[in-house]
Amino acid sequence: MSPKKKSAIWITALALGALATVAASSAGPSGHCRGGRGWHGAVPGVAHLERRIDRMDLPADVRTKAFAIVDASRGDERTMREKTRAAHQKLHALLETGTPNTRQLDAQVDELGALRTQQHKQYLHTLVQVGSLLPEDQRAQWFALPKRAERPHERAH
Numbered sequence: 525m526s527p528k529k530k531s532a533i534w535i536t537a538l539a540l541g542a543l544a545t546v547a548a549s550s551a552g553p554s555g556h557c558r559g560g561r562g563w564h565g566a567v568p569g570v571a572h573l574e575r576r577i578d579r580m581d582l583p584a585d586v587r588t589k590a591f592a593i594v595d596a597s598r599g600d601e602r603t604m605r606e607k608t609r610a611a612h613q614k615l616h617a618l619l620e621t622g623t624p625n626t627r628q629l630d631a632q633v634d635e636l637g638a639l640r641t642q643q644h645k646q647y648l649h650t651l652v653q654v655g656s657l658l659p660e661d662q663r664a665q666w667f668a669l670p671k672r673a674e675r676p677h678e679r680a681h
Contacts, residue, residue: 567647568647570598570650573594573647577654580662580666582662586657589657590654597646600646601646601647607639611632614632615632618632651666655667
């Protein structure tokens with residue numbers, strides 16, 4: 525096997541590893557990561573905010589306004605999810621060529637990163653809009669970071 529062919533195989537293997545990492549951390553069709561607990565780096569969807577609103581003891585008028593904000597953001601979320609899925613497919617197609625052009629590969633990874641950033645911004649904008657409706661004590665609860673479940677390797681010995 526020629527050195528050039530060996531190099532191409534290694535580049536392909538590294539690129540597929542990178543693709544697997546991106547795919548493992550990406551949001552699925554519902555906007556959530558699949559499997560396990562937590563978000564594992566993916567942006568939670570507005571359905572997550574809806575469940576949080578449901579769990580809170582809110583006056584009926586505030587609840588109605590909060591759900592209206594969440595509902596209004598669904599179309600944008602769906603659009604971004606479809607664009608992100610298309611960008612993933614394009615990246616995968618580039619990698620399947622076996623020897624992708626590194627400029628094209630880098631540009632596609634940049635596009636995918638920009639889309640993920642935009643998804644996160646949209647989610648946070650919805651989170652802030654709902655939070656602005658809440659009384660001060662509930663607002664603090666709304667914006668508090670969720671507590672991470674203790675993992676076995678993080679326990680004190």
